[in-house]
Amino acid sequence: MRNLNSMNRSSIRGVVLSIALLFSIALFLAPSHAEEISVKSIALDETTVIELTNDSNVDITAFRIWLGSDFSFKSFKTEKGWVGEKTPQGVIIFTSSEPIKSGESVKFGVKTDKPSSGINWKALDKQGKQVSIGKSVASSLPGVITNPNVKDNSGNTDVSISSESTFRIVPEKPNIGSTIRVTGEKFGASQMFDVYIDSKKIGSFETNENGHFMTTMKIPENQNADRADFKVVNKKGEEKKISLRIGQTENRVVDSENIPLTIQGVPSVIHRGDFLEIFGTGNPNSAVKMEIKGPDGDLTRTITAETDSKGNWKVDPLLVPLDRPFGEYTGVLSDGRNNKTITWTLESDKKIIITPITLKFDQGQTMRFNGTSLPDKSIELVLEDPLGKEIFSDIIQVDKSGIVSFEFPTTQSTMEGTYTLIATQDKYKEFIYAGIGQLPTIPVNLEFDKLNYKAGDTAVITLSGKASEIISLLIVDPSDKPKGDAIPIKLQPDGRGIYTINLKGYSSGVYTAVISKGTAQSSETFTVGLQTGSGEIDINTTKIDYHPGDSVLILGETSSNNLLTVSMIDPDGKEVKTRETFSNKNGKISEDSFRIPSDAKPGVWTIKAKSGSNFDNVEINVLAVVQEGMIVVVEDGQTIPGFGKTINIHVYGASQTVEIEIVAQDGEIIEELAFPASKTGEINQPWIVPNDTEPGVYTIRASDALNSAETTYKIK
Secondary structure (H helix, E strand, O other), X not given: OOOOOOOOHHHHHHHHHHHHHHHOOOEEEOOOOOOOEEEEEEEEOOEEEEEEEEOOOOOEEEEEEEOOOOOOEEEEEEOOOEEXXXXXXXXXXXXXXXXXXXXXXXXXXXXXXXXXXXXXXXXXXXXXXXXXXXXXXXXEOOOOOOOOOEEOOOOOEEOOOOOOOEEEXXXXXXXXXOEEEEEEEOXXXXXXXXXXXXXXXXXXXXXOOOOOEEEEEEXXXXXXXXXXXXXEEOOOOOEEEEEEEOEOOOOOOOOHHHOOOEEEOOOOEEEOOOEXXXXXXOOOOOEEEEEEEOOOOOEEEEEEEEOXXXXXXXXXXXXXOOOOOOEEEEEEEXXXXXXXXXXXXXXXXXXXXXXXXXXXXXXXXXXXXXXXXXXXXXXXXXXXXXXOOEEEEEXXXXXXXXEEEEEEEOOOOOOOEEEEEEEEEOOEEEEEEEEEOOXXXXXXXXXXXXXXXXXXXXXXXXXXXXXXXXXXXXXXXXXXXXXXXXXXXXXXXXXXXXXXXXXOOOOOEEEEEEEEEOOEEEEEEEEEOOEOOOOOOEEXXXXXXXXXXXXXXXXXXXXXOEEEEEEXXXXXXOEEEEEEEEOOOOOEEEEEEEEXXXXXXXXXXXXXXXXXXXXEEEEEEEOOOOOOOOEEEEEEEEEEOOXXXXXXXXXEOOOOXXXXXXXXXXXXXXXXXEEEOOOOOOEEEEEEOOOOOOOEEEEEEXXXXXXXXXXXXXXX
16 A cells, blocks of 8 residues: 655644635534543545544554545545555554654544545554544534625625535436536525536526525536536635536437447557547446557557446556657457457657656645756746646756756645646647646647738647547637637547638737637637837836746837737846737737746846837846855735735745744744755745734744755735
C-alpha cells in the first residue's frame, strides 16, 4: 500500500485555519466515549482534519480510524513522524515511533468519497492495547453558517448560501438524457444560481422571496454513467453539492450483435511523451483486452477495460514513455468474440517532449515536469489552471543538453482539475496535461497561424482535443455578435485538426473564435485589416521595480485598432520576448503575457512598443536575487468575494522546504506555513488575511535549512 506524502504540523494548521477562514465554519465532533482521550475535528464536505489529544497517563503510539459501510476513504495525510497505512478492509492505521504523551496532541487529514456520517476511532498504546475507543460525529456549532451575512451600504442583508441551505434531485437515481427536478430551501432570496454536474453547467434558476426554488433540467446525453457531484453555485463561486450515481439511458435495448469491436484514440503516428485517451466499443457488459507488441515482437504492454451496457469502454489516460523504442507497434484487441488488429509508428520528429512525472498530483504536492527541447535556445513555459487562466509562466534558457525541468508547488486549497503546461520554442508549441486531485482530460484548444489578416486572406486554425470528437467553432464579430452559425468540425484520430476561414467580406476589427465541446470551451482573438503606424504610442507599466519571475502588465494608448509589436529587452540589448498585439476600438493597449525570466540579469530592462515608424519605450528595474541568502517580498493581493483580503508572499533564493511564520507585533505567531521551493529557488503563495486580524505591522519570516530572511507588512 502506497502512503501519501506526509504533512507537517504547520501545514495541517494552515489547512485548518484556511478552512475556517474561507468558509467561516467549524464543525466539532462529539466527545469521545472515554474521558482520557479527546477527539475533535474541523470538517468541510468530504475533507476532515482530526485532532487527538491525550489526556490519559498512557503514551499513545497508534491510532486507527474507519467508516461505515456506505463510506470509504479516498486519501489521508499525516503529521511529520507518523506513518499511515490503509488496509484492504478500509481501516487507516496511523503509527509513530515517537508516542503522544500526556497533554500532547496530533492531527491527521482525511478525505472521504462523500461527507461522512461519523468516523470510528481507536487509540492504542505501544503494546498494541486499546486505550480508548469511540465514534466522532460532526455537528455545526449553533449560529455558525457557511457564508456569513454580507451587508451593503444601505444595511441590506444578502445571504446567498448557508449551512442550512439544502437541495435535492428528483428522482434520486437519474439517468443519462432524463429530465430531473431540482428543488431547494433556505438559499438567498430572489437570487440567481447555476446548476452543475461536476464541471458541466446544465442550467440556471432564480429563488423566490423565501429562498425556495423548484426547476426542471435535463441530464446531458454525453454525460458518463457514473457517480457525479450535482452542485448549486452562486455568482461568487460558493456552492452546495450532493453526490448521486447517474444511470444508463432508460428503455434502451442494446443489440449486442450489432456493436462492432472498435478502438479510437491511437493515431497512426505517435511520439514519445504523447498523451493518449483510448476508448472504443465491444461486447456489452463484458471486457476488452489489447496486447501491444513492439518493433522487436516482444509484448510491451497489456491494456484491459470493462464495457458498459451499451458496449462502450475506455481506459485511464496514458503517457507514451520517454524511453519507448522507435518503430512500428501492433495492438491486438479482443472482446471475447472478435479480434481487431491496429498498427502505429512511434517517431522522433517532435522537437519538444515534456511530460509530468505522474498524470495525477494530490493537492499540496509539487507538480513536476521533465523532458527535452531544442538545445541552446530559450523556451517559454505557461501553466494554465482548469479554467484556462494563466497562473504561472517563465522563460528558461535551455543549455546544450536540451534537458527541460519545470515545477510548480500547490497547496491544499489548489483547484482540482486538468492543468495545461504550454511549451513554446521558436515556431514549435506543445500542450502537456496533468491533473490535480483527478486524472487529466484533454481540453479543446485552437491557435491561429498569425494575429492580423488582410480582408480576403485565408486564416488557418490549428485545433486540438480528444481523438475523433466533433467540436463546434463560432466566430464573434467586433460588435460581439455571432457571425453566422456554429460550424461542426471532426478532429482526426490523433485529436488534431486544421480548419481554414475565407475572410472575404470581413470588415476591419477584432474578432474572437470560440471552440467548444459540451461545456468545455476555448477562445482566441484574431484581427482583420488592422494597420500599423497610424498614431502616437504611449505605454507604461504598473510599477517600476520587478523581481525575477514577476509578471509585467503593459498598459497604454494609441489610435484605435492599431497593430503593434511589443518587445522585452534585457540590459545587454537582447530581445527576450516579442509579441504582436493591438489596441482596441477605444485605442487602449493592454498586454499581460510578459514575465521577467527566473534567471533574469539584474539591471535596467526596456519594454518597447512599435507600430510602423511610431514607438515608445518604458524602462523597468529588475532587482538582483541574493545568491548567498534569501529575500522575502510581500505585496498586496486581491480581495476575493466570499474569502476576504489576501497578500502575496514571494521568497527568492530558497532551497528545499521553506517554513514561513507570520508574527504579530507582540511576538505571537499567528500563522505557520511550509512550502517546497521551485527549482529556481522561488515560492509565490497567497495568504488569506483572517477577518479578525488586528491592524498593525506584521513580520513575515522565511527560513530553509541554510538561510533565513524576513520583512514587514502593514495590515490596515
